[in-house]
Amino acid sequence: MSIWKQLLLTLVVLVIAAGLWVRYYPGAGTMLAGWGIEGLDLAASDTAPGEGNKPRQGRGRPQGTVVTTPVVEITINDRLSAIGTSTALQSVAVTPFTSGRMNDILVKSGATVKAGDIIAKLDSDAEQIAVERAVNAVKDAEARLQRIRVLRKTNTATAVQETDAELALENARLEQQEAELALSRRAVETPIGGVVGILPITAGNYVTSQTVIATIDDRSEILVDFWVPERYASAVKVGSPITATSVARPGETFDGVISAVDNRIDIDSRTLQVRARFPNEADKLRAGMSFQVSMKFPGDNYPAVDPLAVQWGSDGAYVWAVRDGKGERVPVNIIQRNTDSVLVDARLTTEDEVVTEGLHLVRQGADVSVAGRKQAPAADTPPKPVSAESGS
Numbered sequence: 001m002s003i004w005k006q007l008l009l010t011l012v013v014l015v016i017a018a019g020l021w022v023r024y025y026p027g028a029g030t031m032l033a034g035w036g037i038e039g040l041d042l043a044a045s046d047t048a049p050g051e052g053n054k055p056r057q058g059r060g061r062p063q064g065t066v067v068t069t070p071v072v073e074i075t076i077n078d079r080l081s082a083i084g085t086s087t088a089l090q091s092v093a094v095t096p097f098t099s100g101r102m103n104d105i106l107v108k109s110g111a112t113v114k115a116g117d118i119i120a121k122l123d124s125d126a127e128q129i130a131v132e133r134a135v136n137a138v139k140d141a142e143a144r145l146q147r148i149r150v151l152r153k154t155n156t157a158t159a160v161q162e163t164d165a166e167l168a169l170e171n172a173r174l175e176q177q178e179a180e181l182a183l184s185r186r187a188v189e190t191p192i193g194g195v196v197g198i199l200p201i202t203a204g205n206y207v208t209s210q211t212v213i214a215t216i217d218d219r220s221e222i223l224v225d226f227w228v229p230e231r232y233a234s235a236v237k238v239g240s241p242i243t244a245t246s247v248a249r250p251g252e253t254f255d256g257v258i259s260a261v262d263n264r265i266d267i268d269s270r271t272l273q274v275r276a277r278f279p280n281e282a283d284k285l286r287a288g289m290s291f292q293v294s295m296k297f298p299g300d301n302y303p304a305v306d307p308l309a310v311q312w313g314s315d316g317a318y319v320w321a322v323r324d325g326k327g328e329r330v331p332v333n334i335i336q337r338n339t340d341s342v343l344v345d346a347r348l349t350t351e352d353e354v355v356t357e358g359l360h361l362v363r364q365g366a367d368v369s370v371a372g373r374k375q376a377p378a379a380d381t382p383p384k385p386v387s388a389e390s391g392s
Contacts (some may be wrong), residue, residue, distance in 0.1 A: 046311040065371035066358030068322055069306040071348050072376045075232065076336060078299025084226030084244070084276070088217035088287040090192045096122060097185040099208045104298065109197050113216065114193040120213050124186035131183050134176035135243045141169035194218035222278045223259065226293055227271035235297045236261055242276045244291040254278045254285070304341040304377050308327040310334070320355040320362045321348065322370065327355070341377030 100122035102343045146163040151157035196369050197215040201207065224244060228236060240258045256278035276293060278285065308318045312330065321328045334348035348354075353373070357360055362368060 014387070021368050024150040042238055048078075065369040066322075066355045066361060067372045067374060068353040068370050069309060069374045070343075070355045070376040071188075071321075071350055071352045071354060072304050074300050074340060074343055075305040076343065077235075078297050080228055080232055080236075080297065082228055082294075082297040084224040084291045084293050085225045085230065086222045086285060086287055086289045086291060088219045089221040089223060089277075090194065092190070092192050092194075092217035093212045094188060094190055094214050094216060095209060095212055096120075096188050096207055097209060098122070098182075099207070100186065102201060102205045102207055102213075103215075104204050105199065105201075105203050107199075109196055109198045111196045112194070113190050113196060113324050115191060117190050118187045119190055119196070120188040120256065122186040122188070122207070124183055126306040127179065127183040127186055130179040131176070133170070134179040136340065138169070138172040138176050141165070141172040145169050168342050180284075188213050190214075190216055192216060192218050217287055218282050219283065219285065221288065222280045222287070222289075224256070224276045224278065224291050224293060225273060226276070226291075227266070229264050229272055230270050230272060232297075233265060233272045236272070236274055237297070240295065240369065242293055244276070244278060244293045246285065247290045247292065249284070252284075254291075291349065302335050302343040302347060303348040303350075303352075304338075304343050305332075305354050306356045306374065306377050307337070307340070307342050308356040310342055310344075311359060319344075319346070319348075322353045322355060322368050325367055327364060327366055327368045329364050330354075338342070 102120060103123050104121045104251060105119065106121070107113060107117075113119065145162075145168075148157045148162045148165045152159070152162055193220075194216040197217065199214055200212055205211075207213070236257050236258060238261055242256050242258055244250065244254045246254070256276045258274060259277040260275040262273040305319055310317055311319065314332060317334055318329050319328045320332045330346055330348060332348075334342060335345055335372035336343040353370075355368070356374060358371075
């Protein structure tokens with residue numbers, strides 16, 4: 001067979017294949033319209049092979065009609081939920097300043113103390129002797145200074161001697177203060193007020209400056225640390241209200257405020273650390289408890305359409321909207337896919353309806369006959385009934 005006959009046969013096969021595709025492929029008209037090819041009669045595409053001009057009955061609706069679904073508006077990013085862990089408003093592990101034998105513990109586990117209370121005492125005999133010796137040295141320096149000053153009146157002592165005596169008195173007083181400080185540090189004081197935890201030692205133990213005598217928690221308020229996705233970074237503000245539910249007390253909700261927001265996003269988890277403060281007047285909450293925290297924000301509003309309405313063309317996603325009884329191709333940018341809806345960024349309002357069935361029958365600017373309306377995605381109201389004047 002010659003080359004020109006092969007080319008002719010190939011051309012005939014391609015023409016027949018194109019005709020069959022245009023006749024029977026449901027989306028052929030839409031694709032041709034997207035390519036700028038208009039005016040083809042595709043009515044035969046709704047007829048079955050071997051049935052001539054007998055129309056097919058598709059899904060119980062008349063030939064040339066469509067089913068639409070209303071567009072609804074859905075708000076996203078309006079609620080934040082996270083798991084956080086609590087800490088006390090203040091927490092201190094009390095350790096002594098110096099080493100020694102623990103003579104006495106003055107508090108019990110669970111006791112409430114105030115800042116400055118003495119909770120334990122170390123042996124202090126040597127420090128007490130040092131204080132008494134320093135007191136005697138101060139008295140001797142004071143008496144010597146008095147004698148020098150009497151002698152100065154008769155010019156028996158010099159000004160240099162008087163100055164040396166004054167300096168000796170000041171040094172003796174400083175040594176007394178140092179001895180008294182060493183003695184005071186044999187008593188262990190609490191720097192904050194709060195509740196004493198379980199005591200890890202008993203009287204008679206030898207302790208060092210690294211030994212924890214007791215842990216004290218100020219739980220008048222509870223702090224809850226949690227982490228939020230970076231998309232909420234600009235929405236979380238100090239002072240914003242927040243609610244929390246304890247996993248241990250699921251029936252109770254606690255109200256608090258955001259007290260601190262970290263200054264950077266964690267690069268590994270892409271989250272932001274946030275701290276909230278909750279009053280604990282009834283003393284129901286403890287440090288270390290887990291909480292389910294939640295916040296509300298204004299959120300972002302987007303049109304939501306039925307997933308069946310979203311089509312794809314060479315220029316991206318689009319939907320067919322019915323406006324004034326005519327079809328209109330509306331490009332969309334998909335924001336979020338849900339089970340029963342697709343959130344889009346598009347020129348759509350809640351007054352619009354989009355085609356979900358019979359998409360291959362819709363043309364840009366052509367009249368559309370609406371046979372029925374489906375329930376809107378995530379809508380609480382039933383669809384509007386189809387009137388006798390719907391479509392054309």
